[in-house]
Amino acid sequence: MTSQPVSTRQRLIQAALELFTAQGVSATTTRQIAEKAAVNEVTLFRNFGNKHGLLLAVLEESAAFINLGESLVSRANPPGDVYQALKDYASDTLQALERMPELVRSVVGEADQFPAENRRALGRGLTEANRYVAQYLATVIQQGDLNTYLPAEKLASLLNGMILGYAVIELTSEFHELWESRDDFIENLVELFLHGAMSSRMNSLQTNCQDITDLPAVLVHEILQQAKKSGVQDYAIAYLLFATGLSPTEIVNLQRNHQIYDPQSHVLQITTPGYVRQVPVNQWILGKRYGYYTNNPLIKWLKSRKDSQNFMFLNAAGKPISESEVLAHWQTWTAGLLTPQGKPPEITQAQHTWRIEMLMRGMSLENLSILTGCDRIQLQPYAHRAKEKAALEQAMRLDQKPV
Incomplete structure (x- = not known):
């Protein structure tokens, strides 16, 4: 059985993603993208208008973070260890970002050079990925595994915001002493998230403490x-x-x-x-x-x-x-x-x-x-x-x- 041929559009998007990931947006030229996709540069312009049009397509059609969110949702049924599920999600998300350091640096450092439509596309992508995390949290809250006074959407935004903040700091600065390692950050993040954002959980913890009675x-x-x-x-x-x-x-x-x-x-x-x-x-x-x-x-x-x-x-x-x-x-x-x-x-x-x-x-x-x-x-x-x-x-x- 022969595989389906990859379209010119798909080849250009994949080539752009690889080059943006390796060397950033500014350092990547349309000629390099066309050569990597094995097409004429005019074909690139005909399909996307310019480099930023191609970046827009990359942002809209890349499903990496949506896939991570879908994977997290799948762990809610049957319910499992919430602590471990959130740790795995944070770790997988950071690993995905660390595989594209130059793209992250470009998106952060060059965002003011992008057209408004590109920035809106990035926002829509983040919102969609966040929706899956919120869906997972809503499920475990409904199952009684978490008790919280905040809506699942707010909790998901807080979690993803802190994960993205870590990635931005790590990929754009050096020699800071904010945390010992990625694992140290993730463990403390999940601990803070579960015992800080979840106030009812803390009340439950205090109740449990009453059951912990050691002997003199x-x-x-x-x-x-x-x-x-x-x-x-x-x-x-x-x-x-x-x-x-x-x-x-x-x-x-x-x-x-x-x-x-x-x-x-x-x-x-x-x-x-x-x-x-x-x-x-x-x-x-x-x-x-x-x-x-x-x-x-x-x-x-x-x-x-x-x-x-x-x-x-x-x-x-x-x-x-x-x-x-x-x-x-x-x-x-x-x-x-x-x-x-x-x-x-x-x-x-x-x-x-x-x-x-x-x-x-x-x-x-x-x-x-x-x-x-x-x-x-x-x-x-x-x-x-x-x-x-x-x-x-x-x-x-x-x-x-x-x-």
Whole structure:
């Protein structure tokens, strides 16, 4: 089957786009465009009038950014990770702009030399591309994935405006220190967009923060002591809850070969469907040391084992321990203990405590995301709580020093 021949008009538009992209509009002549398209220069004038007429056709018929918008819209059904979808859209858009640096510089620096119709065409193209982004945002808002007080069209304009602003700065200036890298800009852009433009989302975040309740150090150490009294395995399970931030589900799925340790580190491999990650086993828990990388409650438990079972933790019948059994152990260790809120400690608070402690000790939100398998948005309540605790600690330190 033979392919359809490319028309003279299409060849001229493609040649112009390639030359404008490579060397800018001003530096490109009609003769160069005609030669690249393998046509007579008179043919160019007959079809487009002049170079700016050809530029108008390029602006009106190039579908690169509309295609990006259509790709974003397709990710709304079925709904997915909004944070990742917006990051991918921003990254793809910037990559498209970076592939045509001279054209961007020409459009920015020479716009006053273009006829009004060219500038209107550029505006129409941007508006059309923006419509697709607004369509995506309207869909995820309707699905309940985003809550906002701004219309989707306004949000799309803000997002695209910031992306285009970045491209203009990057392609027209050097040696600035506005951001570390493109990835750094994109991450901060999406964070700001989701948590700044979305005020209702922030209200939701504040509500979620109320559900993030870590445990005080004195209570954590008391729970660990009670677990130690219950037996070697109990002590090892309690230790992992506070030393790794693992959930009961992750703990019951651990196998003996999922750990790696030496004098410098102790690491567990967490295997979930489609995803494998590693987490450290901490020596220090809220200011108190619990053994060493080569000698801690977990290692002592495993060394005491005489069976050949692969699972790391077993029940009284010698079978893999279940989540309900882990919870029953937790209730034994915490019997009679109360949190500062006057309630019995919940097992989920062990994970909250570990995550907040990691942030308090200087871990970045990005690295915590890697260790936990949660995205940055899910971890924002922990970051908020860690900042609250840091502020409280600073206030208490200041109270101890006379002015």
